[in-house]
Amino acid sequence: QKEVEQNSGPLSVPEGAIASLNCTYSDRGSQSFFWYRQYSGKSPELIMFIYSNGDKEDGRFTAQLNKASQYVSLLIRDSQPSDSATYLCAGGDSNYQLIWGAGTKLIIKP
Amino acid sequence: AAGVIQSPRHLIKEKRETATLKCYPIPRHDTVYWYQQGPGQDPQFLISFYEKMQSDKGSIPDRFSAQQFSDYHSELNMSSLELGDSALYFCASSLEVGGTEAFFGQGTRLTVV
Numbered sequence: 001q002k003e004v005e006q007n008s009g010p011l012s013v014p015e016g017a018i019a020s021l022n023c024t025y026s027d028r029g030s031q032s033f034f035w036y037r038q039y040s041g042k043s044p045e046l047i048m049f050i051y052s053n054g055d056k057e058d059g060r061f062t063a064q065l066n067k068a069s070q071y072v073s074l075l076i077r078d079s080q081p082s083d084s085a086t087y088l089c090a091g092g093d094s095n096y097q098l099i100w101g102a103g104t105k106l107i108i109k110p
Numbered sequence: 111a112a113g114v115i116q117s118p119r120h121l122i123k124e125k126r127e128t129a130t131l132k133c134y135p136i137p138r139h140d141t142v143y144w145y146q147q148g149p150g151q152d153p154q155f156l157i158s159f160y161e162k163m164q165s166d167k168g169s170i171p172d173r174f175s176a177q178q179f180s181d182y183h184s185e186l187n188m189s190s191l192e193l194g195d196s197a198l199y200f201c202a203s204s205l206e207v208g209g210t211e212a213f214f215g216q217g218t219r220l221t222v223v
Contacts, residue, residue: 034211043200043217044153088152098143098202098212102152 003027004091006101015110019076023089023101026070030091030099033065033072038086038103047087048074079108114203114215122221123191131186131218135203141165142184143212144176145200153200159184191222 003026013019021035032051036044048063050056050072056063062075072091076083089101115134123129135142141160145153146169155168159178170176173191178184182203188195198219202212 032211036214041198043198043214046211046213049211092212098155100152100155 004089004099004101006087006089006104008102009105010107011104012107012109013079015079015081015108017079019079019083019106019108021074021076021087021089021104021106022071023073024071025091025099027091027099028067028070032092033063034090034092034098035061035063035072035074036088036090037083038088040086044088076106081108081110084108114201114213116199116201116215116218118218119216120219120221122223124223125191125193127191127222129188129191129220131188131199131201131220133184133186133201133203133215135182135184135201136205136213139203139205139213140182141204141212142178142182143202143204144170144184144186145202147198147200147217148194149197156186188220193222196220196222 006023035048037047038044048061050063050065053067060077064073084107086103086105088103090098117132143158144156147153156170157176158166162178174188176186198217200214200217202214204212
């Protein structure tokens with residue numbers, strides 16, 4: 001059973017601080033990983049994707065992938081109230097199917 | 111830039127009726143995925159198509175069927191609708207070059223009454 005696990009939260013972070021979201025996966029065949037942000041009632045919006053071990057930075061977002069430990073994380077620097085949303089982690093396997101985590105609810109407190 | 115387009119955005123049907131949801135992928139994308147998201151739940155993968163052929167099947171009920179047409183748009187047909195089918199239905203598309211990055215449409219909100 002291929003699984004992607006996330007802490008459902010909610011994760012509460014003060015405005016301006018760093019929010020750290022984590023995700024673990026069971027399928028060693030997973031080749032790519034995605035972080036999506038979903039506001040209530042809206043479709044998921046792709047934030048970051050990462051294929052290689054290490055860090056990938058894009059603006060205030062940094063994705064980290066550790067294939068040996070089978071985890072992927074998303075760091076959000078200088079958190080803003082508009083970052084409050086559910087963050088979904090997904091792993092892509094060799095058949096192009098995305099395996100989804102249940103999502104972590106992030107709350108940024110002003 | 112063109113995005114994934116889904117229609118209709120909202121749909122209300124009665125029990126036992128049928129519904130057809132449409133998805134128009136990003137131009138040149140050859141893979142389409144369908145997901146169902148119930149209230150407060152994570153998206154559940156239903157089915158996917160690659161080059162007009164079914165590539166993978168998830169938790170799609172037998173009452174549902176889908177296909178991808180020659181212009182790569184896809185339709186999800188839902189029959190004998192049940193109250194539990196009320197959900198957001200997302201379509202995503204990807205181009206299988208260099209990875210599995212998928213882009214989502216805005217979703218169709220189906221309400222079965």
